[in-house]
Amino acid sequence: MASTRDRISRGSVSLLWALAGIVLIAILWELTKLLGTIIELPFSSSDRAMPHTHVHPHGIAIT
Numbered sequence: 741m742a743s744t745r746d747r748i749s750r751g752s753v754s755l756l757w758a759l760a761g762i763v764l765i766a767i768l769w770e771l772t773k774l775l776g777t778i779i780e781l782p783f784s785s786s787d788r789a790m791p792h793t794h795v796h797p798h799g800i801a802i803t
Contacts, residue, residue, distance in 0.1 A: 766793040 742750075770793060776785025784790070 769793055 769790070772781075773785050773790055773792065775781065776790075
């Protein structure tokens with residue numbers, strides 16, 4: 741049976757991997773938007789279709 745310290749350690753590592761995955765998704769999102777301004781993509785990468793990642797936590801205002 742694993743000790744409490746081992747469980748906390750494994751949980752910390754899992755949390756760090758989860759946060760790294762979220763950061764990677766945000767980076768790929770922004771790179772897709774950047775690429776969409778350079779070349780035409782088969783989907784819309786406008787600010788209305790794909791808001792920037794810093795807009796998401798504050799909510800999206802549709803005007």
